[in-house]
Amino acid sequence: QVQLVESGGGLVQAGGSLRLSCAASGLTFSVYKMGWFRQAPGKEREFVARISGITTSYADSVKGRFTIYRDNAKNTVYLQMNSLKPEDTGVYYCAGGRLTGALDSWGQGTQVTVSS
Secondary structure, three states: OOEEEEEOOEEEEOOOOEEEEEEEEOOOHHHEEEEEEEEOOOOOOEEEEEEEOOEEEEOOOOOOOEEEEEEHHHOEEEEEEOOOOHHHOEEEEEEEEEOOOOOOEEOOOEEEEEEO
């Protein structure tokens, strides 16, 4: 019943910005931790960012460039991506889970392509 729907992906030039959105339903959003992962062709899925309560964490590769935040009233989590690099290209997935559990619910993904 939990559904996570990503949007906001697209094609952008290196150095540009995108904001990804993840709309959640079928869960009590305020008590869920949310995260973003990405997967490039031929590579394993990797962690990008997570927010749990007011605590955030980021992969080293995106620190200082990406920001995760949430709007509990809209049941939506966002990933603001600035200073994009070609290596940021991939399918970005939204994930969620209970505060005491794993990120075990997943969206379908949204494609981000950064051209050089």
